[in-house]
Amino acid sequence: VSVSRPFLDMQVLVNREETSGSTVIAPGETVTVSVAYQNNLPTAITDAVIVARLSGVAIDGTTVRSTDGFYRSADNAMYWDKSTAEPLANIVAGGKGTVTFSFQVPNDETIQALRDPRLAITVHAAGKRVSESGVPESMQSSVLQTLRFASELEVQVQGLYYSNPFGSTGPLPPKAGTETTYAIVFSVTNTTNKIKNATLRAVLPPYVRWVGIYSPSNEKLVFNPNDSSMTWQIGDIEPGVGVNGAIPRQAAIAVGFTPSTSQVGQQPPLIRSVTLTGIDVATNAPVSKTAADVTTNISGDPGFNVGNATVVK
DSSP states (O other): OOOOOOSEEEEEEETTEEOSSEEEEOTTOEEEEEEEEEEOSSSOEEEEEEEEEEEESOOOGGGOBOSSOEEETTTTEEEEOTTTOGGGGEEOTTOEEEEEEEEEOOOHHHHTTSSSOEEEEEEEEEEEEEOTTSOEEEEEEEEEEEEEEOOOOEEEEEEESTTOTTOOOSOSSOBTTSOEEEEEEEEEEOOSSOEEEEEEEEEOOTTEEEEEEEESTTSEEEEETTTTEEEEEEEEEOTTTTSTTOOOEEEEEEEEEOOOGGGTTOOOEEEEEEEEEEEETTTTEEEEEEEOOEESOOTTSTTOOGGGSSOBO
16 A cells, blocks of 8 residues: 655634644634645645635635635535635645635524534645656545534523522621621533533632521532632533523522621622633533632622622721
């Protein structure tokens, strides 16, 4: 068996980075695709043509941009020849060059309806050379690049007093030296790909007490008193959770806040450093999301007035 190099060696770079045939992109992102080519022959290649055809997730042709090529919307392909990229008219032996185009990835709303979405870029090249016998020859080569979509994993955190599912006790606004109890609710949403080994971690400040109750009872929530950290071992998060009207993955914990006199006039955090991590099964890439600290200004709680957010004496 004889193995030979292609007459025109091609490498596809996504966002100017080398890839191994597959790369990860995000919904709404502007992607730049470069095709680097090199003549592997000992003779010149003339009248070269390079075509990059897009298939899979449909893109908006009006977002395609290229300074050296032409986008054909009829077959979703970028086209380069000597009329658009002059160096393709004659590529000397060992000669190199690059052609480029960019496009915008569809946004979340489009991608969310799909499962394991992907976009394939198939690049074909053709050209002519004069053979050793002096006879003109036509030659072809191709390369494939697959773009996988990262799942949009999100986490939101809300403090509750009036809507506390565990029932709230203590004054509001919070009063120095007196405990007020709140619920902290974590909501996780996920779009297109399954997430495995998902874990949410958060830290309670020293003035906030872990009451010891949480909901739902079948979720795995653990509190570590040594570093005041809470860990929610979520496990698998299925695609579509919390999007397009689906119920998000949720858990709630009860905490007690006893403010100090040094916090009078302030709106202290009730929980900090909320971080959600996991592995995107489709891309095998780690994902990590953070949420803002939840303070005593629990503005999303129905019936709450911002005047009740500040600690009083």
